[in-house]
Amino acid sequence: MKIIMLGVPGAGKGTQAKMIADKYHVPHISTGDIFRANIKNGTELGMEAKKYMDQGLLVPDELTVKILLDRVAKNDCENGYVLDGFPRTIPQAEVLDKALAEINDKIDFAINVDVPDENIIRRMGGRRACLSCGATYHVEHIPPKKEGICDACGKELVLRDDDKPETVGNRLDVYHKQTQPLIDFYNAKGILKTVDGTADMKDVFAAIVSILG
Numbered sequence: 001m002k003i004i005m006l007g008v009p010g011a012g013k014g015t016q017a018k019m020i021a022d023k024y025h026v027p028h029i030s031t032g033d034i035f036r037a038n039i040k041n042g043t044e045l046g047m048e049a050k051k052y053m054d055q056g057l058l059v060p061d062e063l064t065v066k067i068l069l070d071r072v073a074k075n076d077c078e079n080g081y082v083l084d085g086f087p088r089t090i091p092q093a094e095v096l097d098k099a100l101a102e103i104n105d106k107i108d109f110a111i112n113v114d115v116p117d118e119n120i121i122r123r124m125g126g127r128r129a130c131l132s133c134g135a136t137y138h139v140e141h142i143p144p145k146k147e148g149i150c151d152a153c154g155k156e157l158v159l160r161d162d163d164k165p166e167t168v169g170n171r172l173d174v175y176h177k178q179t180q181p182l183i184d185f186y187n188a189k190g191i192l193k194t195v196d197g198t199a200d201m202k203d204v205f206a207a208i209v210s211i212l213g
Ligand code: ADP
Pocket: 007, 008, 009, 010, 011, 012, 013, 014, 015, 016, 084, 123, 124, 126, 127, 128, 136, 137, 138, 139, 141, 142, 197, 198, 199, 200, 201, 202, 204
């Protein structure tokens, strides 16, 4: 099963993608997590990506597409995957479709986690991320057991630089200009499914499970 998660930054794509990955035994692939891991390790790719990420801009398609295609070619992707944060532009979606068509394959579902912009600024300010294992929490809605510490790996949680209010506005603008057109793109292919992302995370997940079967 090959699934794409769509939605504004902070809609809950990562939260739901992790739950889907657990239930359906497919890897959760987040291009944002891959970039953050590269930044943490000081790689050339990380240093290049950081220039864009800190401003709330998209990393150029050439860089992003390559890391994604390399990742989905790995053995653990044989039975599918859930993509979180990719594609974010029409050209990215087209490259992915083409690469899949070459192996007689296609995306099964594009899940749009729908949350209005008004809700997002509050959510992002409360998001806490573990840069070590990629887990995310929310100070009010999904708190860790011990404040500031990751339940999964015990490392320190941080407010991502790009979750600061001054950057979140930019990321929403970028989403509406560059990523939102993907809603029509996948709708035209008949695989778009929209869920109400303002509901409790368990209810959002139940709605997704009823779509995926
Ligand atoms: P995205 O991957 O779309 O950027 P995340 O999954 O990281 O979004 O979620 C953004 C923030 O909102 C996180 O702090 C997360 O814990 C919280 N969150 C996710 N789903 C819900 C929900 N249904 N209700 C309230 N908060 C949520």
